[in-house]
Amino acid sequence: MWSGDELDLDAYLARIGWAGSSGDEGQPRELRPDLDTLYAVHRAHTAAIAFESLDVLLGRPVALDLKSIEAKLVHDRRGGYCYEQNSLLAAALERIGFEVSGRGARNRTRGDWLLAVTHAVLVVTVEGEPWLCDAGFGHQGPREPLPLGRPGTEVRQGEWTYRVREEENGVLVVCLLRGDTWRDLYAFSPQPYHPVDYVVLNHYSSSHPASSFVGRLVVQHPGDGVRRALVGRELTRLHPDGRAEQESVGPDELLAVLDREFGLRLPERDAAELVRIHRAGD
Numbered sequence: 001m002w003s004g005d006e007l008d009l010d011a012y013l014a015r016i017g018w019a020g021s022s023g024d025e026g027q028p029r030e031l032r033p034d035l036d037t038l039y040a041v042h043r044a045h046t047a048a049i050a051f052e053s054l055d056v057l058l059g060r061p062v063a064l065d066l067k068s069i070e071a072k073l074v075h076d077r078r079g080g081y082c083y084e085q086n087s088l089l090a091a092a093l094e095r096i097g098f099e100v101s102g103r104g105a106r107n108r109t110r111g112d113w114l115l116a117v118t119h120a121v122l123v124v125t126v127e128g129e130p131w132l133c134d135a136g137f138g139h140q141g142p143r144e145p146l147p148l149g150r151p152g153t154e155v156r157q158g159e160w161t162y163r164v165r166e167e168e169n170g171v172l173v174v175c176l177l178r179g180d181t182w183r184d185l186y187a188f189s190p191q192p193y194h195p196v197d198y199v200v201l202n203h204y205s206s207s208h209p210a211s212s213f214v215g216r217l218v219v220q221h222p223g224d225g226v227r228r229a230l231v232g233r234e235l236t237r238l239h240p241d242g243r244a245e246q247e248s249v250g251p252d253e254l255l256a257v258l259d260r261e262f263g264l265r266l267p268e269r270d271a272a273e274l275v276r277i278h279r280a281g282d
Helices: 009-015 035-048 066-075 082-096 195-207 251-262 268-279
Strands: 099-107 117-126 129-133 154-157 160-166 172-178 181-188 218-221 227-231 234-238 244-248
Touching: 009 066, 009 082, 035 082, 035 117, 035 129, 066 082, 082 099, 082 117, 082 129, 082 195, 099 195, 117 181, 117 195, 218 251, 227 251, 251 268
Parallel strands: none
Antiparallel strands: 099 117, 099 181, 117 129, 154 160, 160 172, 172 181, 218 227, 227 234, 234 244
């Protein structure tokens, strides 16, 4: 389903800095469709590949065929947003031998506003137990898989704590603890989504005037400690205790911030166009 057979797995593993998990006598283990591998690959992916929608800002189509995603995120060392990130992760997990299914999620980070289903997530089944995998929710997203078969269980990931709670009709809600307050991130139903469904959602997210990505710079990364988000000109550093530090990023600082904070280096022509767009906001 996810074109895993077309993926250059070695190149992907090199891109995410895969070191494997230790087997006997500390030797690297082979890739197996087990929970240990799922955790390790998910964590390596989210550490290495930034969330970004720069192509949307640059007025370019976002292609979701695997070869286009691989060329951009793996070989060109760019980032991507949820459809790209999770399609790539799904292909890698499928290639390793995991059972992978898609879901469509509704963002809940804007309070009581009812938003359309526009977020793509994955459900991976390991030994009969479902796990949420999501490498594409930006700086607040999980770094590791979350168990779906035990709603309400608090899961510590470094300095950050998540849980999944269940609502009516089997709807599951992913929550993040910020300070002393649980915040809803997104909700999704049991209905499976397929890659073709993400093509439709991607069209809206990359071209509709109401999309939060159209006409706006969005780059994010879920760090182990501090989480970083550059939205427009505002760089936010989010801390586990709930503190948020903010600073303005001008056109002359933009490329250095993208490199330093998010590990992104664009080709000269793209970088110049991005700075021009950023400066046009003055």
